[in-house]
Amino acid sequence: MSNNCSFAEVDNMMTYVELIIYIPIFLFGMALNIFALVEFCARLKKSTESTIYMTNLALMDLLLLLPLPFKMHAANHLWPPELLRFCSVLENLYFVGIYGSIYTIMCISADRWVAICYPFKAKLLRSHKAARIICVGVWVVVFSAIFPIIHSFKERDTGNFSCFHRFSEGRWNPSVIICLQVFGFLGPALVIICCSVQTICTLQQSGKTSSQCQACVKIIYSSLGAFLVPFTPSHLAIFLQFLVHQGMINDCSSMTKISLFLQVTMCLSNITCCLDAVCYYFAAREARSLKPSFKISLTRERKHTFSTSEV
Template sequence: MTNNCSFEGVDQLMTYLELVFYIPIFIFGLILNVVALFVFCVILRKWAESTIYMTSLALMDLLLLFPLPFKIHATNHRWPANLYPLCSVLEILYFVGIYGSIYTIMCIAVDRWVAICHPFKAKQLRSPRAALGACMGVWMLVLAVISPTIYRFREAGQADFHCFHQFSENGWSPSVIISLQIFGFLLPALVVVKCSVQTIWALKKSGKQSPKSQACVKIIYSSLSAFLLPFTPSHLAILLQFLVHQGVIEDCENKIRISLFIQTAMCLSNITCCLDALCYYFIAHEVRSTKHNFRLPMISQRRATFSTSEV
């Protein structure tokens, strides 16, 4: 892929940029997600649908955060060949955290859409047990798909290597990248955007701008931001780097720009661990502020919609 292009300047710049990005993300993300788990599991202790999804999302974020110190070390140091298995495990945890978060946010958007836009069906479709089943399904799906795929990205050899970098050509094959773009991002993104837009429209159409309704809108916007802001640039960068590997983009300057873009975008995608805290804040605030049965905004709005339909 490199031909006569030199990427030394990009690599040197990223050694500093990764420290600037990863250290604050790791510190704040770790604190925010540990606090979120403490709030949901110890303080609230109410396993409604939203708290179950948020707990699973916090665990996904922690799974993503765990490999970051190793990722920082691997950027500046080559690892010996006998650490190939450890590197593969860390890469699996990292990508399970990313795509587990994507699918968990999608489940949250669908659950909220059912609760608000289809209040009659919500009684049959929504329950803490169903939410727990959906979260367990997401965990099993991403582990089953990503683990064997990522493990094949590394070809065992005798040479030292940079973990989280220099994937083999198997990792850039059309089948892998196309599946990643469609099922890893585009399909969940379409579901999240469609459900979020329809839910916001239903809330505004109801004409009742109660505090709980406004809080629900804030939750929707925060979830949408936590999804689109980190993951859209990173998957665009992956697509461009795929075109480089396929020989579609051959200009050296464009290759260098794309190399900088994909590494920067992948760094910024980890900010999802902090953006998810917006969702945690609104959920926890609304649960604590509800005096009767800890009704969440989406449940309250569902009942409001139900009663309105009878008038």
């Protein structure tokens, strides 16, 4: 980036904007996710594959929320060099929470797609054990991918530093950003959108207009919104900032606007911890009120459709 362009005004503005955004997100997010864990783990008499994934999503959201107080402090204070390793751990946990949430939402969409679009195969593919194994796999994959990358994001020097800020220039190289965009956002987004569209079409084609069917559609829309609303702007901003670091955008006015856009959208992406609460609400209702008759009727409808297609 150009050394002649000053970002001091943007940085000063963000010291206040971050506090305004983070404080309510932290308070509401902690309350909603702790309540969700209590609801799924203690109050619901019988767990389902959906509640297992939702429990995992709540844990990911809590992991994202825990570093926020330190992130708020770092927005207004430089940290001494002896806290560099502690900062690296916090940054890793923060990004594990973000991308762990993304992959968990993807698993929820895929699981629902299998259950509704392929009810016969679902009996073989879906189980409590399989859901738990997939959740553990998400943790392993995300930790393995995030920790080696984020650990090298900081410039190593002996002076005070800004935690959660000022990542090294080398980390904006094409290989890192392409992997981040493709595997961190675009790939999961494609899976979530395709699964959601096909699931909604299957529900509509079944001709069911019951409240249970409508509840399923609401769950799908809420999950889709909880993914697209917070993560689409932030990853667009990351791509634009990548173009700045590559010298493709070198106008000072554009650079400062992109810097502000990046920091604001990264802050707002944390609202996923609150938006997921909508998914928790519908999932809890589904676990409590979804009757076997709905699944049986949907399966019969799918069987009837398959039979008539053979005629």
